[in-house]
Amino acid sequence: MAATSATPSERLHFVQWLRVFLTSLVIAHHAGQPYGPTGGEWPVSDPANTGILGAFFGINAAFFMGFFFLISGYFTEASFDRKGPAAFLKARLVRLGIPLLVFTGILFPITVYAFSQPPKSFSAFLIQDYFGRLDLEFGPLWFVAHLLLYAVLYAAWRLVAPAPRPDHGPPPLGLGVILGYALALALVSVFVRTIYPQDAWVRLFWLIPAEPAHLPQYASLFVIGIVAARVRWFTELPGRTASAVFLIGLAALFLAGLFDYGVLPLPGFLDMNLIWGFFEAFVCVGMILGLLALFRRFLDRPGPWLTRLEGNVYGAYLIHVFIVVALQISIVDLALTALAKFAIVSAAAIVISFALTAALRRIPPVRAVI
Structure with missing residues (x-):
């Protein structure tokens, strides 16, 4: 496939469509939490449950x-070069820092208190537990x-590193280089998961939640x-490489899957956590490049729907969790299958999240942030 030429500062319509798709996938992922085997915690439980969603989550x-x-x-680099260090960090603090303060400092503590109902006043909960600890x-x-942490680290690195040359960099990716990265990521992931299995979380700098099992993937891909x-x-x-x-x-x-379903026996010194940690790296790279090529081939064009969706x-992403939880609670008592509930919550939450964001962005101060 012949690739089009574009710079990062130009409008890459297929990337905007990818952002819409990935955000919808995040919403659907959280929509399915009460209805399938997930390793994480979720505030809503439902008697309707199916193991089929396990593959979707994985x-x-x-x-x-x-x-x-x-x-x-x-x-990131194009934004930094266009704005300069001070304006770059200011823009990141506004766009990333303000939502963090509003959600983490106001909305989430109210939600946590409402669901946990500790035997103390809300003010005592905030002072002693939420902020105190x-x-x-x-x-x-x-x-x-x-993202805010990475932006600060990138800005600090650019202050001491020589300015990059836009016309000088690694050659186009070849299959060997891509698979070499996937193999390196697989080995690092296996090592990390011997200490921190998937879904185990820690706090970076005693504050920021991080899942060590996926941290090598996230940092390296950034x-x-x-x-x-x-x-x-x-x-x-x-396209052929992708x-x-x-x-x-x-x-x-x-x-x-052959290991997970017992078709292939697990080696005595390994468990499924480590087996999946190895193969997941290749699934990750394969899905990313496959979707990148697919969207570039078929969705690299503007249109009325992209205009409506991309700004929202x-x-x-920020507000969907409240909508998802509300929908899940509203249908707990309905006699529906797990897959039916998953489909209803996913579709409704995606539509409502984008529509409500569009409405909120009509408010100038909100639009300046999101």
């Missing part, structure tokens, strides 16, 4: 947040906190996104 977690970090990294709830805004922008990897990556890596990712997913992606 594949999503393998790549979708890493893809977000890759896209964020891809546009730095036991802050970030929800899906852990991603926003990581850095790769920065490097990729210098030589336009999003637009110059050959397709080959996607097929390898599918093969890795198939092999992991960030806001939909």
